[in-house]
Amino acid sequence: MALMKFSLVTAILAIGLGITVDSFGEESWVVVVRAGDHDRVDTPVRIDLNAAPGAETQARVPSLATGPKPFLLKELSQDGKTLHDPIVAQIETLARESGPPVRLTWILKGMTAAGTERRFKAVSGQAVNATNPWTLSDPTAGPLVLKNRDRPFFQYNTRPVSHPDYPPIQTRDAYLHPAYTPSGALITGDFSRHHPHHRGIFLAYTKTQVGSDHPDFWNIQSGSGKVVFDRLDRAETGPVTARIESRHRWEAKGRGTVLNERWQIEAYDIPDSPYWVFDLTATQQATGASMELLPYRYGGMAYRGPEPFVKGPLDVLTSEGRNRLGGDQKPTRWVDLTGPVEEGSDRYGGAMILDHPSNVNHPTVARIHPILLPFFCYVPGHDVKVSIGSGEPTVFRYRVVIHDGRPDSKLNQRLWRDFAEPPVVVVESKAASR
Template sequence: MKTLFRNLCLLGCLVAGQQTTAQVIARYTVQAGDIARHNSVVHIPLDQPADTEDLLLEEVAGKKRTPVAVTAANGELWWILEGHTPAGARRFYELKRANRKTSTVPVMQVTDANGALVLQQGLKHILQYNYATVEPPAGSDSVYRRSAFIHPLWAPNGAVLTNAFPNAGHRHHMGIWNPWTHTLFEGKETDFWNVQKKEGKVRFVKMESVTNGNAWCGFSARQDHVAFGKNGSEKVAINETWKVRAYPSTNNGQRRCWDITSLFHCATEEGITLLQYRYGGGFGLRTTPFFTASTSEVLTSEGKTRKNADSTRARWVKITGVTPEGKSGLLIMNAPDNYDSPEPLRVWPENMEGGELMLNYSPTKMKEWKLTNGNNYTLTYRVMVYDGDITPEEAEAAWKDFAFPPVVRKQ
């Protein structure tokens, strides 16, 4: 039976008039390891830089050859291990240089409109990164003006899973965002999260790259943590780059994954200390107002729920709820290499804001993190959005695949 990925591969790789004798330029073996895989994301450095439309990748299984959708970006080749790959299995691929560029439009695209990048698969919206400054609701203090955040995040069924400028008490909550709350910068405590304190803010600086392809689309955006001083002075404390990649949907369009990596370093010689605090940084999420204590459920890898997940550690946390478009949710996974991983959670109690939900993976909830000049730091998360619900076993399998990806070797 033809699958969605097979169709994507054919769309991405068929070339009008393409000769079948194109020269093989590389052969790869993918090893599943001791983990069963399902539509795993894999990548490997390219020996020579190339554009996606210049390359053809085929999976080789005996005499059978199957076109595979690829994205070539930043000196790497990316593709998806379509379908199920048993633990211990190996799969084989051949890379060829196309005799002419492909004429099809990439399946995964980034659209730039009205100060925002929208990542989409065909006509289906995935997420929106707001690089231009977004104005708060009428009557709000201008201090809440904000750029450099993700909202909306869409479920496959079209439901919006995030919220921005939610209410008068939490205008500073911005969909998915990650400012540090309690820091020590140049001898002064500085809060980049609660912008109403007028101590600091995160701002978009520039777009470093935008990528379209058949295996993923995404962007790399530079943003700064800016500290405010007296008399309107400003000083950049942290330089940060967000790298976001969205992958094709699976399970008949009911599952979709995307990755977000924060790369950051000190902007001054003195550095900055991210002080221990009960929330801040990492991965901040304000969910749709339709997700309340009575309409949604929280479950962590350790079996905790919204009632007792706060201040516990979790490899993954899933949130499922009811929206006007139907039941849907998101699974947030933190990488084993993240600071103090598995990271602690900040989860609002059920009686906050009428039962609405704010959740934060906070690397500094249990201990401080001193950032020193000249060093680079990384935090990575994978998010799966889904229609309906997923089981804890599915969530754990998804996290294992993310945390311990297949090994790709050039033959």
């Protein structure tokens, strides 16, 4: 794990806020986190800093252009005193089409009660010594393998994955597998004899229409459609997050690429947590004729469990308190699917996927296979046709929680609120925040 050093933090934040270095150095500004209506525990928070353009920021601090950097924050009490040792946040510039160029991210550690706020100030004039908790493999050498504190997290497959027992038409890339719990248990499946086209954590649609054609991107054995990795835009790590940004092509037989897709994956380092957390945002845009998602019972963002899950028994819970049978074909905000990590074991693990309120037809209907297959998916076109056009992109946002143990409804509801109704983070003058 690499040791990162960074100074001039006051200058960076001052540029991002559009104020002078001297005024920030005199503690004129603080960053305020407001919990809102819910208790928070170890919650990821961030703020996009306004004002100065990214070009100016990078010109003054060129090292920011090379990726995320550590940034010290000290928490202040109501009387302005420092509460504890500084915490390490992450500061970076993001190449985006629009919006603020400087982003600050950190973990709001410990308990933050509903209705309260916490205040933070940049630590000026002090170098940052921070160990990067993340390791990403060389993207030119094969699939991207992400580790956290030397523990395997997941593998993002950028090259076609084949199996000797299945024909070449069943090869696929652009999905996550294997993925592991924090204790190291495998919780994704691939090339199962029960539906080998189910591939770890993946996204594909089943019943579609593009012009006069009906490509099926889910059942790739049909040969009518397949999602293909195109290119890697970004793969980088910092003191708080690891980020992968990539492009996929949705290819239909006889038509070529009918849909372009961008994946943005961002994983959060939450030390000593019994779960991993990462966000997966899929941005889709048709290349010509719109892709119509016709009403059908499955197809969308999906999770497939490993072989020990097949014999189960599975323990499944939805946000409405339903189990595997009761939750199938019902709208929901989250689904948590767990099973024995080894055949016959009472040790469980699994994954929960949270459906963001901004998604099409949220709360989205979930297909949870009721008898044999350890999988579920969100189906935006379950009851009504959904059109993905060539103009404004269609964006789907999900948060994935990989964990040891069985579903915990109280924990899951808290994680859902952190995703759907995150704390408000603002910058205020020191006088105004008192």
